[in-house]
Amino acid sequence: MMSETNKYKIKVKIKSIKTKKGKEQIKDLKKNNLVNYFKGNLGAPFIITFIVLSLVSAVSFSLRMESLADSVMIYAYYSLVIGIILQTLSYIREKKQHGR
Structure with a gap:
């Protein structure tokens, strides 16, 4: 017969295995959702790039690097235009697929 401490250790081990597996499944689900999001929204990466470049431009401007800020912002605007076109x-495409 098993002692009480051994039973407890086995139960704890089983729970930790279940939890690890559950966390892996959640990570896979999040990864799949992210991939599906970018497949359905082709402009999203360009719009995210616009946001990041805008922040870089703002920081550059605050550090008195005006020429760098201007150059970065030009690329940011190009990224935004491409993103909006792709998003449209x-x-x-989605509207045609669903027949609306």
């Missing part, structure tokens, strides 16, 4: 195309 994604919207139209």
Whole structure:
């Protein structure tokens, strides 16, 4: 017969295995959702790039690097325009697929 401490250790081990597996499944689910999001929203990476470049430009401007800030912001605007065009195309494609 097993002692009480051994039973407790086995139960704890089983719970930790279940928890690790559950966390892996959650990570896989989040990863799949993120991939599906970017497949459905083609402009999203460009819009995110616009936001990041805008922040870089603002920091550069505050550090009195005006020429760098201007150059970075130009690329940010290009990224935004591309993102909006791709997002519009994604919207139209989705609308046609669902027959709306």
